[in-house]
Amino acid sequence: MNVFIDKGEFVFFIGPTGAGKSTIIKLLLREEIPDKGKITVGDTDVTRLRRWKTPAYRRSIGCVFQDFRLLPNRTAAENVAFALEVIGKPKSVARRVVPEVLELVGLGGKEHRYPHELSGGEQQRVAVARAFVNRPLLLLADEPTGNLDPDTSIEVMRLLDRISRTGTTILMVTHDSNIVNQMRRRVIEIENGQIVRDQARGVYG
């Protein structure tokens, strides 16, 4: 398959289970390396990226998952700050940026809650905040609404929409037909590893 996604686009990947949607995410994160073919993100040829250069590459990408992947023993603010901490940003940066981002995702006032004290939607927003705090060029979302009820899902989608408007490219893998239909963004449908549809303002089908 061959696909080009422009900077700032918002793209849905849909398709049945096992079609290869999540594999795309893994390939883009360089968790897996393809046997053949070529993947380029910005100027980086991901397929030929050296192992030791992977961390630097991943900093230009944000990632959100169905299961949130937050650290249970850290507060919302600490979870977001962790992303800055581990790449060596000074604490002063975290103090300035973290409240801003949490405010942006609508969690102002809940910085000091632990994940288990937050609802699913709120936890996912912490995850989005963590993914976005480094201002990535590309945000990958692997079924981010998979564990959320419809109303909460819509809130998270509004958030992703706002992030998209800042110029961040968003790639979202989903099974949620309502969301795809409401958003009216580019839809790429995959089956057995092949693109069967690529529509500019598509619906779930």
Add this chain to the structure above:
Amino acid sequence: MRAKYVMSEVFLGLWRNISMTVAMIITMAVSLTMLGAGLLLYNQVDVIEEYYQTNLEVVVYLDRDIDQPTTDQIKADLEASGYAAQVKYESQEEAYDRFKETFEESKDLVASVDPTVLPAAFRIKMNDINDADKLIADFSEREGVYQVTNQRDILQQVFDILGGAQRLTLIVALVQGIAALMLVANTIQVAAYSRRREVAIMKLVGAPNWFVQAPFVLEAVFAGVIGAIFAFATLIAAKFLVIDGQFKDLFSLMPPISMQSILLLLPILTGISALISAITAWITLRFNIKV
């Protein structure tokens, strides 16, 4: 800031897995103690060799019924042989005095020995102790010579015992060392598993590899250093309690093991232990969990 985070992770990791940590430190300490003892013995053999090299003598014991001309002839031949740097005659009386002096504390033994039993002898300082065998071959069959002994042959037995002890300590050190390294590998795997969530997130947000690996590697290094310190303490205790204590008489036969050479072991053991632990941890991380 990051250093603080790494250190807190290290101690948390060791504490969470305390029984394994203790096992790891104990096996390392035993292994390093043996290694240290082996190194000391190795050093000791050198010291003894040097100590005796200059003092070693070949002794030509004479028959008790030897007459004066034969004695003079042997002396002249010894001096003419070219092997001897100095030939000293020891009469039967002198031999008895020396015997009394040596066994000063065993009055019964001294009393039971007849002064005439001890043979007169020539004590020879060699030009080169390695020529001793030639001298022995030349003189041992001579008329009036009872026996020729090389003090180095007696010393050789001491060396053999030391060499055996040294091999034993090194084998134990090796076996314990392997066990210790397996425990390190295991501890690291358990630690990495219990922290897999943090590790996954760190990798996801692009933490550098060294940062992800550092807490695990430092855990191993920390255990290695503690093990080395225990081993060092054990060796110090052994010096004071065993060598200078209970078995003082036995060990006084050889030159003392100096405090300096034991102190030198601290950096050596710590360095070896820390380095090998770190490498083991790093390899474990690389191959088993691909951090």
